[in-house]
């Protein structure tokens with residue numbers, strides 16, 4: 007495909023324009039009950055046409071960007087698209103990437119990365135994020151956004167950690183389903199990467215070995231939540247799962263996703279090499295190969311002719327895609343959408359709000375923060391001046407502007423004199439020594455972690471550590487702003503630093519939000535969606551080079567609980583400029599039935615001097631289960647806002663069904679009639695949690 011053809015499918019969409027031209031006398035009505043429309047269309051499609059709908063028509067996304075001469079943000083194009091059939095009013099599927107913003111071809115709103123958004127513990131805000139991305143994708147003529155990414159973080163060195171929301175299935179499900187609902191106000195969401203995609207270096211080849219209980223309880227519940235949110239599509243991952251490629255794993259795709267969960271959308275492969283066997287993929291339930299036909303197309307037709315793939319599987323795939331296309335691509339599809347809104351003030355405000363709520367205050371002795379009563383401030387570190395938005399793989403977003411942390415600080419500094427040193431250590435030391443306070447921007451960037459490459463280790467690069475130590479040594483009023491997509495270890499420097507704010511990759515408005523927090527205009531309220539180990543050897547090894555990895559037992563905070571290890575920072579942890587007291591734990595009942603639910607209430611008081619937001623977390627542990635269970639698991643959370651001296655009651659519901667384990671023998675979820683412990687508080691740390699017990703009756 008040459009550049010001209012590439013451009014020809016862009017804009018507001020061939021398919022939409024063609025819909026208007028269709029003769030209403032034709033046998034394929036444009037409105038009416040969707041299943042009836044599909045029933046009318048299917049018999050009119052030849053086998054060739056049906057098969058043509060089952061693969062994209064783009065040779066290689068990145069290759070075509072290179073040959074077209076397009077650069078990120080220079081428009082136009084799609085990450086992938088299908089043919090559509092004009093005669094019957096079947097629109098093309100047109101995809102653009104997420105999940106940090108609408109990727110890559112256009113200048114769009116760049117949000118904080120998924121992991122940062124996970125730290126907001128704010129599904130309502132995440133729904134708004136999804137809504138903005140969905141709007142922008144639709145205004146650009148697309149009808150499908152390749153997001154959310156909800157792979158569970160098994161090990162913090164996973165290169166794509168930043169794209170996902172965290173390590174906990176409950177939290178991932180809450181955030182992923184909220185995002186899905188938001189996106190789908192405008193376009194189809196594509197929930198990825200299904201499933202057990204936890205390594206980058208070997209992602210195309212690695213075989214993830216997972217027993218059925220771990221698969222159902224740890225790796226899949228959050229995907230199920232997105233099905234419940236009516237996600238239109240799922241993307242299968244590159245890795246193998248218990249032998250076959252994920253998209254060729256019939257148990258995963260057909261049995262669990264399509265049957266057990268009654269998913270009525272379609273399954274698309276990840277891009278380019280996610281499947282390697284035509285018959286296995288089609289029979290397992292893969293509906294669409296992207297971005298081009300490598301194993302579908304003529305090979306799929308031959309397999310049907312040879313009787314290796316039943317035509318019913320082809321009809322099913324087409325039915326699933328038409329169902330979602332007709333649900334979303336209505337005849338007035340592009341009415342009311344304007345590209346003027348893209349990355350405009352309304353959308354930037356959402357990105358700013360997320361950046362404010364996602365920063366996690368990890369340490370604040372003194373307190374050094376918020377910065378007050380200073381006349382001069384030294385800002386140090388090359389990352390302070392970089393457009394450090396995160397990975398540069400498929401989730402890359404080209405935004406029209408980026409407020410760096412240095413920009414943000416300068417804009418907010420007012421009368422405070424700001425000096426800056428980037429690379430030079432001696433200059434940094436000198437500025438730090440002279441100034442009233444110092445902010446060091448340190449951490450990682452796209453070269454350290456990202457799609458296709460895992461992190462080499464968990465410590466910061468030596469130059470970053472050296473800079474932090476030099477600054478902290480020269481000035482006691484030192485705050486580190488840490489930029490990273492997942493947990494880092496802090497040996498050898500954390501003790502020397504009085505204040506630490508984790509900004510993640512905070513998006514195009516991030517620098518402004520960080521500055522607002524540093525100067526006390528905004529009170530930090532993010533909470534860690536992953537546990538931070540003291541040292542990497544507190545964790546199990548990260549098998550980033552292995553071709554087979556077994557996932558079993560516990561991970562994240564469950565691992566720390568099980569091994570009685572003390573992490574550096576626990577899951578759910580984050581400080582504030584005010585003080586909160588969580589007390590008066592009450593349970594609605596002492597015993598509930600297997601179909602009942604429990605209401606857990608606590609009172610939260612703001613006993614400090616400024617308004618703030620707190621995230622109340624409720625964990626449950628099983629007492630006397632007949633199967634090994636984690637000591638506690640997150641079951642509910644809520645973010646609340648409190649003025650000074652204000653107290654609010656937070657009530658959270660836990661349905662008994664959420665306490666079930668997956669019983670492999672009966673292939674069903676079982677709620678045990680045993681005693682359970684409720685643990686509620688502002689983090690998962692033992693000393694933060696109030697406790698009580700209840701029973702589930704037999």
Ligand code: BGC
Pocket residue numbers: 067085103104152198276277400
């Ligand atoms: C990534 C997907 C992405 C796709 C299209 C793949 O390499 O794994 O997450 O949606 O490319 O860009």
